[in-house]
Amino acid sequence: MAKSKLIQAVAITFAVFLAGCASQDTEETSGAETTETGTEAEDEGLGDLTLEVEQQEPVMEEEPMEEMEQDVTGEFEALLDQTLIYFDFDKSNVRTEFRTVLNAHAMNLVANPNMSVVLEGHADERGTREYNLALGERRAKSVADYLMLKGVSAGQIDTVSYGEEKPLALGSTEADYAENRRVEIKYQ
CATH class of the missing domain: 3.30.1330.60 (OmpA-like domain)
Structure with missing residues (x-):
């Protein structure tokens, strides 16, 4: 019973950590878009460049919570081994x-x-x-x-x-x- 609670706590902690990392990436990316959008207004020739950068950004798909818990549980157990x-x-x-x-x-x-x-x-x-x-x-x-x-x-x-x-x-x-x-x- 205690091991199950520990694994759940580790899974939630890991999920929060991953969510924090994801939000930092989003903030950095949005800053880059703002800069390039401002440049686009000044120089119309860069409009195509801005579009290419926006298209190359990776789309992050969220894993279901159960899969994340299984991944974290597996990693935690591997460390205990x-x-x-x-x-x-x-x-x-x-x-x-x-x-x-x-x-x-x-x-x-x-x-x-x-x-x-x-x-x-x-x-x-x-x-x-x-x-x-x-x-x-x-x-x-x-x-x-x-x-x-x-x-x-x-x-x-x-x-x-x-x-x-x-x-x-x-x-x-x-x-x-x-x-x-x-x-x-x-x-x-």
Whole structure:
């Protein structure tokens, strides 16, 4: 029941966002038409140019609300399916590209206060065992802090560090190391 309400809220928010974007495009276009119409009055030779510009404007068709809700629901669920947050070498700050994913998880947790997550911090094999355990903990805490800034209760979040002990990739290439520098979000 709570998940349904969350999905509806996300769908409505997304629809309002799209409507806001559409109204901005209309305002910009109408300003361009006014300018060209004023120029047309001064120079009759530009009348044909103005007509061509007006004919090339795209016509926006509105999607039915149900289709928009399905699109938003699908996008939201796809974001929730992403449970791996990757980090740069020897860093524990959340990269910009993962903020959308974490925002979706935060919305889900805020909408479902009985739900909780375990954030598992990991590191690649470079560095000492102790250092990598501490780095994994900093990464998990960084994700936890981000979620709490978005309204998630601290009681819904547990953190644990595995350091280099549970690698996803077993090789010693930079690509393998990059896969192992992560936080896994696990719902309980």
